[in-house]
Amino acid sequence: MALTATGIGSGLDINNIVKVLVDAEKLPKEASFNKTEDDIKAKVSAIGKLKSALSSFQDALAILQDGKNLNQRQVSTGDNPYFTATADKFAQSGTYSIKVEQLASAHKVGGAFTTAPTSTVGEGSLDFDVAGKQFSVDILATDDLTAIASKINSASDNAGVTASVVNTNGGSRLVFSSNETGLANAMTVSGTDAVGGGTGLADMFNGANQTELQPGLDAIVYIDNQRLDSASNTIDGAITGVSIELTEADVDKTSTLSISLDKTAVKDSVQGFVDSYNSLMTEINKLSAYDADKKTAAALQGDSMVRSIESQLRSMVSNRVDVEGESIALYDIGISIDRYGKMSVDSAKLDESIATNMGGIEGLFATEDTGLANQLDSMVENYVKAGGLIDSRKNSYTSQQQRLEDQKEAFARKMEQLQARLTKQFNAMDLVVGQLNAQGAGILDRLNSLPGVIKS
Structure with a gap:
């Protein structure tokens, strides 16, 4: 008869034995997985911080790329x-x-008054001449003042007239305004009635019935x-x-x-560049540092991309720029760089450069393609743009994370199989031990029942 519970035959705690054996193989590997996962997450976070710092630096560069911000x-x-x-x-x-x-004022004329905006005028056309450009609008007998104004304003060949309906104590009237100010943009308006259609348009807009409300003046x-x-x-x-x-x-x-x-605005723009550059270098150093006392490395310590960014930055800010035949560098306008890559501004030297060589300062940063701000922006853009070098690196980390998840799942299945195999083997052993114990007990009982056996 088979045993229905583990360990009954042998008296051993089989479940605990199997757990200990499985844990001995599983825990070191899981610890390795966890460390790798933490490293990847730290790098993803660090690369995000690096991109943010580069983008902030790029914002500061944008101010200097437009020379007007350095020559206000x-x-x-x-x-x-x-x-x-x-x-x-x-x-x-x-x-x-x-x-x-x-x-300067825009020419403005008004037609004769009617009783209401819904009043009709007659059938024919209104003809306009504005600064030598003519256009005409056909008027139907059913068109009231509001409809006429709408037709004029929406005319495809409108040469620069806006029509509106104005309601005052005198009644309602159409008012025409030139869209441009000045004497040259004055307009003329005349009404032509259709044959047999009465004299409504001529009566409203011709001769003394038309009023100049505002002259067109220079x-x-x-x-x-x-x-x-x-x-x-x-x-x-x-x-x-x-x-x-x-x-x-x-x-x-x-x-x-x-x-x-505006010397203050120029100095603020230059100082903003220096502060932003220093902030970027501080972040780069933080993300790639090694703490010798704690013997711990930052997430991007030794990273080739970080080293490349830092190297390019140091090289570019040390270069000289040709500005209209003159070679000029940051040092010439009062910006120095220490051995740690941090910038500082000599205020007096910058003031002197602003007073004597404003064009040189503008050219140093803003010259198309070769200006320092433009060079740095192009370099940074290669990293931060969609599909750029940082996105490629993040995609690489994503792939590593996916491979790690696949490995963890495969290992978990392997551990389940190991646990099942060990449990089966120990249960088989337990069954054999139980059977041997039962046989031994039976033999002992028969021996004890033999004649002459003295039981102690």
């Missing part, structure tokens, strides 16, 4: 209500007196007492690199426009 102008217009102004890097430092005699401004007429209230190019927006007119009031190099 400070504009002062006081508290005058007559104009505002902006200046680009081409504007020269200087002071100008400004007087605004007249603002702006008149004086810059250092020199007159300038402009069709627009935005004046570009009167002063090189300066855009003036006229807001109010009073020829008797003179205001002052002052333009100067």
Whole structure:
């Protein structure tokens, strides 16, 4: 008869014996799996931090790639209500007196009044001439003021007129406005009635029934007492690199426009680059460091990609850039690099460079292709772009993780098979031992029953 429980025949704790034997093979391998998994996770996390640090550095570079951020102008217009102004890097430092005699305005005319926006006018056409460009809109007898305005505004050949319906105490009327300001953009409007269709359009828009609500005027401004007429209230190019927006007119009031190099903005841009570079180098050092005291290595210690990034960065920031025949480097504008790869700024030397060689500073960073900011950005982009070197590395780690999971699953099946095999073998042994014990007990009983046997 077979045994129904393990260990009954031999008296051994078979389950525990099997567990100990299986654990002896399983635990070291599982520990190895866990260590490998932790290493991969640490590298995935570290590579993510590296990408984030590179992207932040790239954001700082973007500011320097546009030369205008390294050659900014400070504009002062006081508290005058007559104009505002902006200046680009081409504007020269200087002071100008400004007087605004007249603002530019858009020509605006209105037709005769009707009782309501739903009033119809007649059948025919409305003809427009704006700055020498003509277009015509057909009007049906059933079109009211609102429909007429819609037709004009949606006309495919509209040359620059906006129509609207205005309701006032006098009634409702169609008002036409030129889309552009200035005398040259004035318009003419005339109504032509269809034959046999009455005189409604002519009566509303021709002759005395048409009212000029606002003339089309040019702006008149004086810059250092020199007159300038402009069709627009935005004046570009009167002063090189300066855009003036006229807001109010009073020829008797003179205001002052002052333009100067914004040295603080330039220094802030340069300092921002230095701080961002140092932050990146700090993160790289942290991710690839080795702690000799604790004898522990960071996740990317000895990583070839990290070494390559650091090497390229150090090389690029040490290079000289040709700017219009002049060779210039970071050191020349007051930026030095220590043996640990960290930058520092000599404020006095930078101030001197801003005062004497602003073009050199701009060219050092922003020259197309060869400028330092552009070179660094191209290098960083190779790593952080979609499908770039960092994404390739992350894909490699993902593949390693998948292979590890496959190995863990295969090993778990192997351990299950080992446990089943050992349990079967020990149970077979237990059955044999039980049978031998039973046979021995039977023999002993028969021996004890023989005549002459003395039981002690």
